[in-house]
Amino acid sequence: MKDNINWKSIKTVLLDMDGTLLDLHFDNYFWQEYLPEHWGKMNDMDAETAKAQLKDWYSKEAGTLSWYCLDFWTDRLKFDVLALKADVEHLIKYRPYAKSFLEKLNRNAAYSIIMVTNAHENLIKMKVEKTGIDVFFKRIISSHTIGHAKEEQAFWEKLKIESPFDLNETLLIDDNLTVLRAARKFGINNLLTISKPDSQNEEQDPEEFDAIDSFEKIIF
Ligand SMILES: [Mg+2]
Known part of the structure; x- marks a missing residue:
């Protein structure tokens, strides 16, 4: 149009x-696929359980500054979210x-x-x-x-x-x-x-x- x-x-x-x-594929892929898999492995969780848990947490923060805040998620998930993002930076x-x-x-x-x-x-x-x-x-x-x-x-x-x-x-x-x-x-x-x-x-x-x-x- x-x-x-x-x-x-x-x-x-x-x-x-x-x-x-x-x-937006970089961000969507990271938050919906790459991060849940990584976080699931860290916590002995299968990918589907990790995705469901994170989806619930994401929806609670949607539209707020926290949702967009790497420090917030680094603190909540207990690993360096920005460093993990660098793994998939070829998608930017x-x-x-x-x-x-x-x-x-x-x-x-x-x-x-x-x-x-x-x-x-x-x-x-x-x-x-x-x-x-x-x-x-x-x-x-x-x-x-x-x-x-x-x-x-x-x-x-x-x-x-x-x-x-x-x-x-x-x-x-x-x-x-x-x-x-x-x-x-x-x-x-x-x-x-x-x-x-x-x-x-x-x-x-x-x-x-x-x-x-x-x-x-x-x-x-
Ligand atoms: Mg936008």
Whole structure:
């Protein structure tokens, strides 16, 4: 689908990282397969039991800062989660045409390009080392630095103070529909989601939002 964004009215572009610019397959595979197997082995549990236990724990933290916090899981699971992530870092990849979209966006001086992510700072570092994605951004803002997940109004309130933007001249692209709803509640109306955040998984239902499958479709 083509986006319905009036690019002439946009000055600030807020971009999520995982599932938007980078393939969510890395994160999904890690949390749903690789970590449960590793943690199961450590605790003499078969993979299915480990997966079921972790699924229950994940669902209790969903949408909170803890869910996105590597320190939280390192503490809860009693091993270095970031170090384990490094085992599968070959799966860290750009989504289709995301890099050329960022290059094109950067060639136009009209835009202030800011990454807003729920990823933990150390994970951002790993992904930056792997992809060089940091060069495309004026600022990279982690919800862990702000102190609130993007699902919370407080994130947007603090973001606007730290890095002022005009609500009507701002576009947010994020694969997470709960985050888009929080941003809309705050007053951002130019919103886009991603139809296939994980290259190895089914398309998601974008519900009330416009969705793009590939950044190739964005014309500005
Ligand atoms: Mg995301």
